[in-house]
Amino acid sequence: MGVLVSCCLLLAACAKPLPPEKAAYAGYWRAQKMALLITAGGNVQYKRMQDGSTTSVNGPLQKFEGDNFVVGVGPVKTTFVVSVPPHQDQGAWKMVVDGVELTRTPPGG
Numbered sequence: 001m002g003v004l005v006s007c008c009l010l011l012a013a014c015a016k017p018l019p020p021e022k023a024a025y026a027g028y029w030r031a032q033k034m035a036l037l038i039t040a041g042g043n044v045q046y047k048r049m050q051d052g053s054t055t056s057v058n059g060p061l062q063k064f065e066g067d068n069f070v071v072g073v074g075p076v077k078t079t080f081v082v083s084v085p086p087h088q089d090q091g092a093w094k095m096v097v098d099g100v101e102l103t104r105t106p107p108g109g
Contacts, residue, residue, distance in 0.1 A: 015060035016062075018038070022069075024087075029095065029105070031100045033048060035047045035048075038061065044071045045058045046080070057078050059072050065079070083096045083099070092104070
């Protein structure tokens, strides 16, 4: 148990806060088979169900590459491809990540 707590603290310590120009990325984003949480502090939790399997990625946001963002520690990392960055569409915040349109869910929603 202590090792798990230590690893979680280490991962959280690696996170960098989102830069001001990327603040719109923060929030809980959802689609039917995908969920993405990006905190203002730079932590990311991702889960996607596809073709009978589930992919999960949890870790610190390392950097942005244009609109895309890289999550992980050291050489173990995942790049999320953002083809449409966060924007408002008829009052709802949306973005497209890895080909999936996500909608930001209001806190508590």
